[in-house]
Amino acid sequence: MKKVFATVWFIWLGLVLATPPALAQYGIGQQVEMPSQTGMPSGSPELLKQIGVTQNLGAQLPLDVQLRDETGQERPLRTYFTDKPVILAPVYFTCPMLCTQIINGLIKGLREVHYTPGQDFEVVIVSIDPRETAELAAGKKQSYLKRYGRPGTEGGWHFLTGREEEVSRLAAALGFRYAWDEATQQYAHASAIMVATPQGQLSHYFYGVEYRPNDLRFALIQSSQGKIGSPVEQVLLYCFHYDPVTGRYTPLILTTVKIFAVLTVLLLGSLIGYFLWQERKERQALAAGSTTANAG
Numbered sequence: 001m002k003k004v005f006a007t008v009w010f011i012w013l014g015l016v017l018a019t020p021p022a023l024a025q026y027g028i029g030q031q032v033e034m035p036s037q038t039g040m041p042s043g044s045p046e047l048l049k050q051i052g053v054t055q056n057l058g059a060q061l062p063l064d065v066q067l068r069d070e071t072g073q074e075r076p077l078r079t080y081f082t083d084k085p086v087i088l089a090p091v092y093f094t095c096p097m098l099c100t101q102i103i104n105g106l107i108k109g110l111r112e113v114h115y116t117p118g119q120d121f122e123v124v125i126v127s128i129d130p131r132e133t134a135e136l137a138a139g140k141k142q143s144y145l146k147r148y149g150r151p152g153t154e155g156g157w158h159f160l161t162g163r164e165e166e167v168s169r170l171a172a173a174l175g176f177r178y179a180w181d182e183a184t185q186q187y188a189h190a191s192a193i194m195v196a197t198p199q200g201q202l203s204h205y206f207y208g209v210e211y212r213p214n215d216l217r218f219a220l221i222q223s224s225q226g227k228i229g230s231p232v233e234q235v236l237l238y239c240f241h242y243d244p245v246t247g248r249y250t251p252l253i254l255t256t257v258k259i260f261a262v263l264t265v266l267l268l269g270s271l272i273g274y275f276l277w278q279e280r281k282e283r284q285a286l287a288a289g290s291t292t293a294n295a296g
Contacts, residue, residue, distance in 0.1 A: 047179055053192045053205065054175035055244055061200040065170045067126065067162040070138035077124075077170065080158055081200045085223035086122045087216075089193045090176045092129035093140045093159075095186070101209040102191050107148045112213035113220070118156025121220050125157070128171060128178055128187060130164035137161050174202070195219045205244060215248055 063078035080086060089106060091099035103125065110117070117123050127137065137159040145154055162170075171178065178189035193211065195204035204219040243250055 044183075047181060047188055050177060050179035051188050051190055052177050053190050053207070054177070055205050056173065056175040056202050057205070057244060059173060059175075059202050061173050061196060061202065062169055063200050065162070065166050067160040067166060067170075068134050068137075070134055070141055070159055072134035074162075078200070080122050080124050081196070081198060082122075083198050084121045085198060085203075085220050086124055086196045086200075087193060087220075088174065088196060089123075089125045090128050090171055090174060090178075090189070091125060092127045092187055093132050093136050094129065098189075098191055098209070102193065103144055104147065105209040105211050106193060107144060109211035109213050109216045111148065111150075113217045115217070115220055116150070116156065117153045119153075121156070121224070123157045125159045126167065126170065127159075127161045128167055128176075128189065130162065130167060132161045134161055195223050197223050197225060206248075212248070 061077065061081075063076060063081060065077045066074050067077060068074050087106070089102060091102055093099070106123070110123075115121055125140075141154070141157060141159040144159075145157060148157075174194055176189070176192065178187050180186075181188045190207075191209050192205055192207050194202055194206075196202050203223045206215060206219075
């Protein structure tokens with residue numbers, strides 16, 4: 001019996017030592033950085049009051065909003081909401097710097113997410129500038145798809161433009177406030193992207209111009225309502241909490257410890273049961289051998 005418990009002890013110790021690096025790949029135990037404030041313009045106080053982001057978590061997007069795709073065809077927003085979660089990014093394509101950083105940051109994060117645009121989720125990039133054309137959107141799409149570097153995913157990326165009243169209605173639903181700055185002849189706006197469920201309900205907001213792959217991955221899993229995500233990822237999702245203030249997923253240490261404790265108990269119980277069964281078999285074999293020898 002001592003041999004059994006010695007073996008179990010060494011296995012348990014190995015699990016304890018191996019668990020932190022194994023969980024680290026999913027973000028558990030890693031330091032969480034605060035979101036970047038990049039993108040807040042240094043304009044007049046009056047202008048600053050007009051811009052920002054109000055989180056409308058759980059709000060229903062107006063899926064009847066009419067927007068032009070890259071071919072110039074006007075379609076309702078619901079076209080891009082089928083059975084997949086949707087990432088939305090309000091930007092404008094002639095933006096001199098910030099919008100490029102937002103889309104580049106999104107592409108950088110999605111490169112490390114193993115889900116596929118068009119198959120597992122949709123990406124909708126909407127211009128807030130009503131003067132921008134479908135031709136401009138098409139050129140931007142081709143440029144960013146090259147940067148993304150995953151051929152065959154173009155059907156999951158949508159670069160849209162639209163009339164001012166339609167874009168304004170969508171922006172209001174997103175809680176995305178922006179304003180035209182006469183001094184710079186540019187749009188003043190914050191930097192944020194959103195994630196919505198397949199039904200068009202807002203579920204997540206992410207800020208700044210850098211989006212962590214794990215945050216994007218967990219947001220897509222949670223927003224998909226069980227349609228994507230491996231069993232392991234579904235379990236790991238219980239170890240994280242989406243913080244709408246920071247726009248990040250942070251580890252729930254207590255939940256993680258509870259899950260690890262349950263798994264440890266189950267594993268140890270199984271191992272003890274197995275070793276006891278083995279020990280019993282050995283004793284029975286010895287007893288049978290002894291009986292045979294005595295009979296001879």
